[in-house]
Amino acid sequence: MTWTVTVKKKAEKQFRKLPVGVTKALFRLLREIELYGPYRNNWQNYGSLGKNRFHCHLKKGHPTYVAVWEIREKEIRLVEVTYVGTHEKAPY
Numbered sequence: 665m666t667w668t669v670t671v672k673k674k675a676e677k678q679f680r681k682l683p684v685g686v687t688k689a690l691f692r693l694l695r696e697i698e699l700y701g702p703y704r705n706n707w708q709n710y711g712s713l714g715k716n717r718f719h720c721h722l723k724k725g726h727p728t729y730v731a732v733w734e735i736r737e738k739e740i741r742l743v744e745v746t747y748v749g750t751h752e753k754a755p756y
Contacts, residue, residue, distance in 0.1 A: 666698050667741040669733075678749045687731045689722040693731055693733045702735050702743045719753070725744060730754050 669681070679690065685754075690721075696704060704710050707720035716735040723729045728751035736742040747755050 665741060667701055667743050668688050669697050669743050669745065671745045675745050675748050678747065682729065683723075685687065686723050689729075693720065693722065694745070697733065697743055701741075702733060714754060719754065719756065722748075727751065732756065 679687070682690065693704065693707065696706075702718060704718070704720055708724060710720040711718065713719055713732065717732070718734075719730050719732045721728055721730055729749065730747070730751050731745060732747040732754060733743050733745045736744050
């Protein structure tokens with residue numbers, strides 16, 4: 665059974681400003697979350713930000729780009745991406 669991934673409006677706006685390589689990495693991440701779930705240990709600097717909240721690096725270097733997502737409903741399998749952008753402005 666797959667997971668449903670949604671993206672908050674704020675994250676959609678941030679997504680439009682990303683470089684092409686980071687956009688491709690984000691699409692790969694979203695697809696992996698859909699297929700295999702929100703626990704993505706295979707991504708760089710993946711980690712928990714508290715209960716049901718996670719992040720990982722999409723591109724390392726300067727600037728570093730990150731994605732932040734939350735599990736909204738485990739029974740329904742719903743994940744919401746809340747932030748995509750530079751590490752400096754990440755909400756954690």
